[in-house]
Amino acid sequence: MKRRIDLPLLITLTTLALFVFVPMISAFEYSIRTPVEGGYGLTNYKWAVADEDFLYYILRSGWLSALTVLVTLVILVPTVTWLHLSDSKLRPLIDGLSLLPLVIPVVAFAVGAQISLPEFVQNTVLELPFLYFILALPYAYRALDIGLNSIPLKTITEAARSTGASWSRTIISVIIPVIRGAVMGTIALTFALSLGEYTLTVLLHWDTFPTWVTFVAQENILGAIAISMMSLIIPFILLTGITLLMPDRSAQRRK
Amino acid sequence: MTSNIKVEGAPLERSAFRFFKVTSVLPALPFLLIFGFFFIYPITKLIYVSFMSNENTFTFGNFQTAFTQPYSTGFVNSIKIAFLSALIAAFPGAIAAYFIETRGPSKLKRSLAMMNGVLANTGGVPLAFMFMAAIGMQGTLTKVLKYFGIDIYAGTFSLGTFTGILLVYLYFQLPLMVIVFSPAIMSLRREWVEAAKNLGASQINYWFRVGFPLLFPSFIASFLLLFASGFSAYATANALTVGNLPLTPLQIGGLLDGNVSASQLNLGKALSVVMILISAVAVIPYLIIQRKAARWQRR
Amino acid sequence: MTSKDLTLTNVSRRFGTVTALDNFNLHVGVGELVALLGPSGCGKTTALRIIAGLESLDSGKVTVGEKDISRIPAHKRNMGMVFQAYSLFPNLTVEENVAFGLQMRKVSKHLRLKKAHELLELVGLPTHAKRFTHQLSGGQQQRVALARALAFSPEILLLDEPLSALDAQVRVNLREEIRRLQISLGTTTVFVTHDQEEAMSISDRVGVMSHGVLEQIDTPDVLYNAPATAFVANFVGVMNRIPADLANGKVSIFGKSLTASKKGSESGKIVALLRPETISVKKSSSQGNARVLTRSFQGASSAIICQTHEGTIVQSLMASFDTGDFHPGTLVDLEVSTNEVMVTNV
Incomplete structure (x- = not known):
């Protein structure tokens, strides 16, 4: 096909480029x-x-974000996989729950966390990865859900199990590689969100x-x-x- | 459900049925526990405490105060800025999404998606500083515009005012619109345009009878999500204002920090609950519309 | 509106370096159903889209009746088209979809809904008028698409692989129904498909295409029994390819001398093309000339797959009652029942 200059696209891109x-x-x-x-x-x-703080805070934000990714994957991948496989009655419930954080403004969530979480939790910076997990949940859950929807999960799992793979092995060496696109998306999204998170962090008096x-x-x-x-x-x-x-x-x- | 039918089968299935209750929840337990502890419990406690007086008795007082000055102005401003920033971003964002999705080569689409992602999410504090440097009092763009005879500081403009914040919000609202609206554009099938043409519809007929009706719900949904995002935004406004512009998230932050004192200890919680309600009014229809649209958007 | 005939004259279309259609000629008579059949990428869909006006042509012309429509935009062409799948408007109900073409032609609401219901009746979905398309099965959706394409009494009906996304059983039922409707309405129809059984079973004539060229267009019987080219012979039906030597226009197959018909070199190594039903299998008392590999029972007839001692795989089609004891490994004699054979170069 002939390569014509697409005027509307060009105008759109120019305007966007100026704006950005x-x-x-x-x-x-x-x-x-x-x-x-x-x-x-x-x-x-x-x-x-x-400034020596520069590196310190980059590293701190880095490992907190990495930890958030870990928490997200360890909790979500098996749960979502199981929901897809079992046709559990819990699925619509958890589908709905996972979207709930979208409804709650982060400021309100920060207030709630501050007045409710016990002291031993609030005293450690390790509470952040779990709270970031909640913030990323609507996006991470949906990314994994779509990924698992797009593959014949039941067949793949049965094939893996019938060749003698354990459940953990099935998830780690079969399912995750098959949906690696969705998993990579989830990792990127969760990591980016945790790295840039400001509101919750500052309201709970943490430094990142x-x-x-x-x-x-x-x-x-x-x-x-x-x-x-x-x-x-x-x-x-x-x-x-x-x-x-x-x-x-x-x-x-x-x- | 289905297990009821299979019960007559092998003894194995019968025993599976016996443990139905436990096994059907167990794998979801870690998720449910963490979600419950870090989300459901804090939000429930928040709502509960918002009805508590300083003496821990039940009261509507916090909510009554929440609707008086300066908090009522905070809500009005927050709603106004969310509505306007969503409205201004929605149309150009939708049009940009349309041209990029229907005419852009795939590499362009993907790199724009990435850039939009960075802009819509990184946002917050760096964005505020960037705008200070660009159109602050001594900003580069301010000076360039002045050189061309446009003095943006001639009037009452400043980054910390309503207009200033609105401008900065647009910088993440527009990319967000492109992101959330693109899937709807992508799911418009070429067959529909062709079928319409084949049935005698002109381009305009197609858009009014098929294209717009199909995109409209997603457009409204995207607008609602933008509204919620503008309504809840905290970081940018916090960095740009110095307490001169009442916005609900900033007021809650002030009360939480103790920077602002109020005679009612739980006022901030009541403000938070009202915020949740307003946000829910936007987000819940968004979710419902998305779910409905998914019916025809699937493949 | 009455149906008209359709003519494509010297139509060519290139996409970059690919020639989709190369001096393509086609005539479809009034009320005729012509199928365009060929492997994917042969240009059949391009031809259909050019007829509909959805694709432009580089040269040549398209005529309906006496009128050259080559430059008329798609929405003014008055042709009904059924797409592969998912072409119904999801924001409209079934009846609104069917009435869409009439609405575009400014027919009053009362009349167009009446016509829509008539057509829904015809395609067997009278009770589904108020539903939305996502509430229908794939087969039902294609019925509605058919009703929609016929509702405004188009001059030409175009079918772009309308059955390819459906299950086997639905596919067979629906194709019979399309044919029944087409005959009763007398609509000139072009039907694009890659499924030869589909094309052969419902068409008046079938055009076999390859690389943008119409190889042969004829009735299904002629195509099967007298293919004009080796491509058509191989593409339509099952064909045995048996290597042999050609000398003075004669070929010897399984000991029988056959007259070589049509193209191919005058002498030397060739491949003889034989239909399975022209080869019969007899139990051999000695070595025979082949060995049975498998027998596949197909009801009234059975296919016997054999391998000659030279190694060629040969398929024979025989009435089932003759074939009961052709177990794998049985030594057999293959015989040819015709006197003429088509040959092609190796």
């Missing part, structure tokens, strides 16, 4: 100003990265990378802006790069 990139590039220009020496430089970025940025802003606003730019632009470039480099699956599937 004008503020982003403006902010970037601002962040590389050096008020003391005048002109441009990476002073603010160097200052931010040199996002809350640290607001703390930095009080003493060096330019440094905080530099950090914000990094946390927006780096995932932006990284994820777009990965998307463009990954093989085009939909194109392969077409005959």
